[in-house]
Amino acid sequence: MNINRFSWFNITSLTLGFAFLYIPILLLIVFSFNKSKLVTVWGGFSTKWYSSLFQNEAFMDAALMTLKVGVVSATFATILGTLAALVITRAGFFRGRTLFAGMIYAPLVMPEVITGLSLLLLFVAIGWDRGFWTITVAHITFSMCYVAVVVSSRLVTFDESLEEAALDLGCTKFSAFFQVTLPIIAPSIAAAWLLAFTLSLDDLVIASFASGPGATTLPMKIYSQVRLGLKPEINALSTILIVIVSIGVITASIVTKRATMKKRFYEQQANAQTALHRCSNSIFKRYYNNCPKGGT
Amino acid sequence: MNAPKPAEPASDFAPWLDPAQAPLIRFENVTKKYGDFTAIDNLTLDIYEREFYSLLGPSGCGKTTLMRLLAGFEVPTKGRILISGEDISAIPPNKRPINMMFQSYALFPHMSVAQNIAFGLKQEGKSKREINARVDEMLSLVQLEPFANRKPQQLSGGQRQRVALARSLAKKPKLLLLDEPLGALDKKLREQTQFELVNLQEKLGMTFVIVTHDQEEAMTVSSRIAVMDLGKVKQVATPDIIYEQPNSRYVADFIGDVNFIEGAYIKQSISESDTKLQHFQSSSHGELVAQGEIELSADEKAWLALRPEKIEISKEKPGFTNNCIKGKVWDIAYVGNTSTYHVQLSDGTFIKAQRVNRNRLRKRRITWEDDVWLSWHSDAPVILTK
Incomplete structure (x- = not known):
């Protein structure tokens, strides 16, 4: 049966779907270059909101704060989450294993408001001044479980005989981890770090609960600004964020694509060798000498 | 044999x-x-x-x-x-x-062939020169010199196997x-x-x-x-x-193919040529004889183990009467170089007899449903008690 992939129905639904997804974002980008002070009325092209954004210290401080929180919390969450993943996948069966694993994954489904509120109560109870560190700790708490999920999904397929081989060849358990396990699972740890970093950048709810007077993250700043009325500066800021995220996503997909192509190339190379292999009489002879021209 | x-x-x-x-x-x-x-x-x-x-x-x-x-x-x-x-x-x-070569080879995917082989030596803290010399030695032993800088994923299965071997041998x-x-x-x-x-x-x-x-x-x-x-x-x-x-x-x-004939041990006798003969009463095929030493008391339950290739299969009754059972060809498994005849005995049990196909298949004299005689030298079987 020949299905017309470019029927009017398909084209219309495709257009509507993408319009629904991207017209708001496009509008936002377009209006960030608006000369007029009114957000919804086009008054000509200008980049003045970008320069005024960079001169707005409150925004810049919030951006810096967000980055700092993101880097620190992602790093700690990655370390803790990786350790948790190692325990879950490696420790075998022990009493309370399911409970333990469940407790690590629970924050994934916990409503953010609950997490934020409970952390606020904790910080108040122990009398910790709210600010940079409380936001960071809160972010570590909830992004750690995402890290654990990402890293443990890699560890499940990790061939443990690789570590045993390292031990067998003279490594201690500690150096086997750093010389063999860590380099092999590094890509998934990097991915987990990026995920934790993005989650931290993105978070409004938990940060609002955990922050104090001196510390405002970018999402919090944007939210409070918008409540006072839309400013074209916000459009400019959002556009910058969109560009940064797009660059990140595109880079990541290019890297993945390249890795796949490299892997395919390796496999082809290995297969070619197998073919050459077959036509040699003994496997301990050189391959190329023995092969008739034109392969097998 | x-x-x-x-x-x-x-x-x-x-x-x-x-x-x-x-x-x-x-x-x-x-x-x-x-x-x-x-x-x-x-x-x-x-x-x-x-x-x-x-x-x-x-x-x-x-x-x-x-x-x-x-x-x-x-x-x-x-x-x-x-x-x-x-x-x-x-x-x-x-x-x-002690070193081990793993079933999965366990080659480190982030290291080249040479680095894989050098790994154990590096842990010993050997000098770079020593390590390089040993790695070269191992590479030439398994004929993989041209692949020293390849990653394991770039090698065929046979080559990976040899890298694993070289790596496990490197530390002597x-x-x-x-x-x-x-x-x-x-x-x-x-x-x-x-x-x-x-x-x-x-x-x-x-x-x-x-x-x-x-x-x-x-x-x-x-x-x-x-x-x-x-x-x-x-x-x-x-x-x-x-x-x-x-x-x-x-x-x-577990090793190879074997037929078991159930029965009981009877006694030992000495033949004219001075070999010890063990007499065995099979449950349904009369008395059978096996050579060899064995410590058994009379009437003890035992089995005669018999390899298929040690059994002669013929249409005519063979000349000697020891160790000879009549049966009917039930099935023939032809694998090219040999044929295995599944012969059903009078009591319904089966015995496998194997023949080397020295002649072309079309000259095969024994076929399905033929009445045949199975015979073997008294040297062929072993009497087992467990």
Whole structure:
């Protein structure tokens, strides 16, 4: 049966779907270059909101704060989450294993408001001044479980005989981890770090609960600004964020694509060798000498 | 086939027969339990220097556990493991003079072939020059010099296998463990590699212990085979003794093809040519005779184990009357070089008889439903009691 992939129905639904997804974002980008002070009325092209954004210290401080929180919390969450993943996948069966694993994954489904509120109560109870560190700790708490999920999904397929081989060849358990396990699972740890970093950048709810007077993250700043009325500066800021995220996503997909192509190339190379292999009489002879021209 | 002579193994190399020889490896009443499950059950065995020792058995028989105990990945629940007389039960794997080649090869994917081979030497803190020299030596041993800088993923299965071998040999271990080393190779390559392994082992003068479930592989490479079942060693012997003189039905059945005839032992007699003959009363085929020594009392239940290739199959009744049973051809399994005749006996049981197809198939004289005589020399069977 020949299905017309470019029927009017398909084209219309495709257009509507993408319009629904991207017209708001496009509008936002377009209006960030608006000369007029009114957000919804086009008054000509200008980049003045970008320069005024960079001169707005409150925004810049919030951006810096967000980055700092993101880097620190992602790093700690990655370390803790990786350790948790190692325990879950490696420790075998022990009493309370399911409970333990469940407790690590629970924050994934916990409503953010609950997490934020409970952390606020904790910080108040122990009398910790709210600010940079409380936001960071809160972010570590909830992004750690995402890290654990990402890293443990890699560890499940990790061939443990690789570590045993390292031990067998003279490594201690500690150096086997750093010389063999860590380099092999590094890509998934990097991915987990990026995920934790993005989650931290993105978070409004938990940060609002955990922050104090001196510390405002970018999402919090944007939210409070918008409540006072839309400013074209916000459009400019959002556009910058969109560009940064797009660059990140595109880079990541290019890297993945390249890795796949490299892997395919390796496999082809290995297969070619197998073919050459077959036509040699003994496997301990050189391959190329023995092969008739034109392969097998 | 020669007459089985248990006291004389095929080659001159037989340190296990010399009481003055000290074993390289000794398992002393080793038991390994996982919870309630006993993987190794009070096992004692010796492995001598320069041996190519096979651990053979079905999956779950404990052969892999035994190897992991040797490598140090598992600690015995009870008993001791000695290497050159020294107890190594408590020594971690990285401190043992033992290296292992893993079934999955376990090559480090983030390192090149040369780095993989150098890994163990690097841990020893050897100088760069020493390491490079040894790596070159190993690369040339396994003929992989052109691939030194390749990653394992860029190699074929056979090449990866050789990298794994080179890596495990690089540290010159006292003992090399090979866990199903040829399991991932195709049949032709596996057969070639078996011979290469034996040559390598003889050339390097090292001790190899190989775990395998492939009986042909074990027969080809081993100096001795330990046949295992349910955490126990059933028999340890040279391949020819394992095949010709199995000590139990389990071993006879595990290695090669075998027919069992149920019955009871009667008595021993001495023939005119001064050979001992054991008389055996089969349940439904009369009295049968087997050569060899055996300590049995009369009427004790026993089985006659008979290899299919040692049975003659003919349409006419053979001249001698000892060891001759009548039957009907039920089925013929033709595999090219040999044909196996499944012959049904009067009591409904089957016996397999194998013939080499020296003639073309169209000249086959015996076919389905033919009445045939099965006969064998009294030298052929073995009487087993368990």
